[in-house]
Amino acid sequence: MPTEEQIDFNSVPDERGHFGPYGGLFVAETLMEPLDELRQAYEKYMQDETFLAELDADLAHYVGRPSPIYHAERLSRELGGAQIYLKREDLNHTGAHKVNNTIGQALLAKRMGKTRIIAETGAGQHGVATATVAARLGLECVVYMGAVDIARQEANVYRMRLLGAEVVGVESGSKTLKDALNEAMRDWVTNVDNTFYIIGTVAGPHPYPAMVRDFQAVIGREAREQIQQQAGAMPDALVACVGGGSNAIGLFYPFLNDSDVAIYGVEAAGDGLETGNHAAPLCAGRPGVLHGNRTYLMEDQDGQIIETHSVSAGLDYPGVGPEHAWLKDVGRAQYVAVTDQEALAAFHTLTRTEGIIPALESSHALAYAAKLAPTMNKDQIVLVNLSGRGDKDMHTVAALDGIEL
Amino acid sequence: MSRISGRFQQLKSENRTALIPFVTAGDPAPGVTVPLMHAMVEAGASIIELGVPFSDPMADGPVIQKANERALIHKVSLRDVLAMVKEFRSQDQETPVILMGYLNPIEVVGYQVFAEAAAEAGVDGLITVDIPPEEAEEFCRILGKHDIDPVFLVAPTSTPERIKRICDAAGGFVYSVSFKGITGAAKLDVDAVATKLEEIRQHTDLPVGVGFGIKDPATAQAVGRVADAVIVGSALVNRVEAFADQPDAIAPAVAELLAAMRSAMDEN
Numbered sequence: 001m002p003t004e005e006q007i008d009f010n011s012v013p014d015e016r017g018h019f020g021p022y023g024g025l026f027v028a029e030t031l032m033e034p035l036d037e038l039r040q041a042y043e044k045y046m047q048d049e050t051f052l053a054e055l056d057a058d059l060a061h062y063v064g065r066p067s068p069i070y071h072a073e074r075l076s077r078e079l080g081g082a083q084i085y086l087k088r089e090d091l092n093h094t095g096a097h098k099v100n101n102t103i104g105q106a107l108l109a110k111r112m113g114k115t116r117i118i119a120e121t122g123a124g125q126h127g128v129a130t131a132t133v134a135a136r137l138g139l140e141c142v143v144y145m146g147a148v149d150i151a152r153q154e155a156n157v158y159r160m161r162l163l164g165a166e167v168v169g170v171e172s173g174s175k176t177l178k179d180a181l182n183e184a185m186r187d188w189v190t191n192v193d194n195t196f197y198i199i200g201t202v203a204g205p206h207p208y209p210a211m212v213r214d215f216q217a218v219i220g221r222e223a224r225e226q227i228q229q230q231a232g233a234m235p236d237a238l239v240a241c242v243g244g245g246s247n248a249i250g251l252f253y254p255f256l257n258d259s260d261v262a263i264y265g266v267e268a269a270g271d272g273l274e275t276g277n278h279a280a281p282l283c284a285g286r287p288g289v290l291h292g293n294r295t296y297l298m299e300d301q302d303g304q305i306i307e308t309h310s311v312s313a314g315l316d317y318p319g320v321g322p323e324h325a326w327l328k329d330v331g332r333a334q335y336v337a338v339t340d341q342e343a344l345a346a347f348h349t350l351t352r353t354e355g356i357i358p359a360l361e362s363s364h365a366l367a368y369a370a371k372l373a374p375t376m377n378k379d380q381i382v383l384v385n386l387s388g389r390g391d392k393d394m395h396t397v398a399a400l401d402g403i404e405l
Numbered sequence: 406m407s408r409i410s411g412r413f414q415q416l417k418s419e420n421r422t423a424l425i426p427f428v429t430a431g432d433p434a435p436g437v438t439v440p441l442m443h444a445m446v447e448a449g450a451s452i453i454e455l456g457v458p459f460s461d462p463m464a465d466g467p468v469i470q471k472a473n474e475r476a477l478i479h480k481v482s483l484r485d486v487l488a489m490v491k492e493f494r495s496q497d498q499e500t501p502v503i504l505m506g507y508l509n510p511i512e513v514v515g516y517q518v519f520a521e522a523a524a525e526a527g528v529d530g531l532i533t534v535d536i537p538p539e540e541a542e543e544f545c546r547i548l549g550k551h552d553i554d555p556v557f558l559v560a561p562t563s564t565p566e567r568i569k570r571i572c573d574a575a576g577g578f579v580y581s582v583s584f585k586g587i588t589g590a591a592k593l594d595v596d597a598v599a600t601k602l603e604e605i606r607q608h609t610d611l612p613v614g615v616g617f618g619i620k621d622p623a624t625a626q627a628v629g630r631v632a633d634a635v636i637v638g639s640a641l642v643n644r645v646e647a648f649a650d651q652p653d654a655i656a657p658a659v660a661e662l663l664a665a666m667r668s669a670m671d672e673n
Binding site for chain 1: 482567585586
């Protein structure tokens with residue numbers, strides 16, 4: 001394996017979607033040709049000036065980009081170390097980074113002549129972001145969601161239905177995000193002629209991990225310029241939460257060749273890695289094949305995928321994007337995990353010190369930043385991706401505090 | 406010659422089409438499977454396709470998904486499935502057995518260890534739904550060393566270029582998926598199937614089987630006119646499910662449908 005210094009991080013994946021030994025194309029034969037069509041369309045339109053101009057205009061006027069970076073001065077003082085800057089993806093339309101990707105894929109769907117959009121969702125954020133762009137473009141939209149998630153995310157289910165999407169409950173397997181993804185794949189294989197499958201994270205078969213990364217990389221491109229303008233320096237460390245890993249790769253990717261920038265991906269340790277009740281495949285899993293790619297997985301000794309646990313539904317996934325698996329192995333990024341308790345503490349701290357209510361997913365990144373910053377100097381910079389806002393988590397947090405809303 | 410090729414040659418000399426039943430190993434309980442395999446052979450199965458339970462069977466419809474879930478209640482593993490094949494082989498050295506499943510349970514064991522153990526148990530072929538030929542080079546090489554035929558699927562969406570690649574990598578027979586969709590759906594178009602078979606046969610001399618959507622003696626007969634093998638899964642698994650509470654009734658119920666298919670095909 002080449003050392004970190006020899007790698008051009010912009011050179012992956014290869015033409016069949018491999019990030020080192022990870023990624024690739026592991027799907028049933030029926031999907032091989034449609035995936036190749038998608039790859040060709042994506043490669044074509046990512047070079048197409050008209051397409052890119054339309055995407056940029058949508059990101060500016062519909063999503064509200066660029067999102068600002070914000071110097072969290074009180075939080076930094078309270079932590080007593082490095083200066084914390086937040087990339088404010090929570091200020092995007094629909095309240096999270098997810099829309100950067102759904103806008104891009106929906107425009108691609110339209111170019112490819114597809115009239116029907118499908119998506120999987122866990123917490124409902126990607127489902128809402130998909131239903132939103134489908135409504136705007138006048139496309140039929142079906143969102144698959146595990147029955148367990150439907151029960152715990154009622155507000156987002158209602159939002160999707162308001163937006164005109166059909167929300168289909170998935171009763172198979174563990175009835176959560178992974179099963180919703182299985183069901184969306186089954187729909188796609190059946191309706192592949194007119195249907196575009198918008199995957200919400202940097203997992204799945206090629207070209208999804210690369211395509212979703214490229215749509216999310218706007219986060220890191222903006223942040224790289226903004227931090228130099230505002231702070232007059234490059235960040236010393238980047239921190240982002242990792243479920244499937246789309247907000248993290250979006251921030252990390254434009255910095256990968258900046259070898260002085262340390263990179264931390266934060267997984268959900270749930271009740272603690274030692275309990276087994278977590279969602280941290282990079283920290284505590286091992287490589288395998290699921291959902292079209294080879295990556296780190298949570299699995300038992302027989303290779304069955306096991307149920308995950310996190311207080312944050314958006315991190316509750318047994319796999320992770322293959323590029324993260326590779327970045328871990330080559331040592332370019334470090335992957336760590338924080339518990340539900342630590343994330344909740346960070347949720348409350350940011351809310352009180354800065355008047356910003358973060359999503360529980362993003363609270364994992366904040367919790368690790370709170371450990372990292374005190375070990376650094378006051379003139380150093382930690383840039384945290386605040387990937388989403390916490391409105392959707394009010395019921396979860398209130399319930400943990402013993403309050404019924 | 407592999408057991409699979411031998412079986413196809415024998416059937417050809419008798420002017421008959423192969424009938425390949427599928428059941429999920431360990432559904433609804435581990436003890437059911439081996440007697441069920443013998444009962445299927447008696448009812449006219451030419452080759453047996455045994456599903457390896459997986460937690461996330463992405464290419465399967467609700468019927469086979471539930472079969473996987475029933476087997477996984479008993480934690481039926483790949484090693485358990487190999488033990489079932491070995492037990493079956495102690496009484497039947499003639500009938501080829503093919504495993505059908507997903508890649509991850511094999512990855513965990515390791516290709517080399519798996520291939521050795523499968524060959525030793527008496528497995529003749531392997532269908533791995535989620536590994537296309539592009540990703541299967543090393544895997545096929547290792548299977549080949551242990552005389553296990555890699556059976557690949559051709560789909561309605563497969564281009565001529567892909568069909569050629571699949572046929573070049575395949576061993577035993579080629580499995581043509583009759584429609585775009587998952588197992589257990591019912592919208593079989595026999596004319597479209599026949600056209601696809603002609604296309605596939607331009608690229609290979611291997612026998613070509615057809616699966617997906619074959620649910621009764623009539624569809625088995627119609628497909629049997631054009632294919633070298635008729636593969637039936639969900640229709641049988643439905644019967645397993647119907648008698649999940651009465652394990653003794655499962656083998657007769659499955660055998661009844663299979664025998665009816667066999668005799669309808671033999672009228673061709």
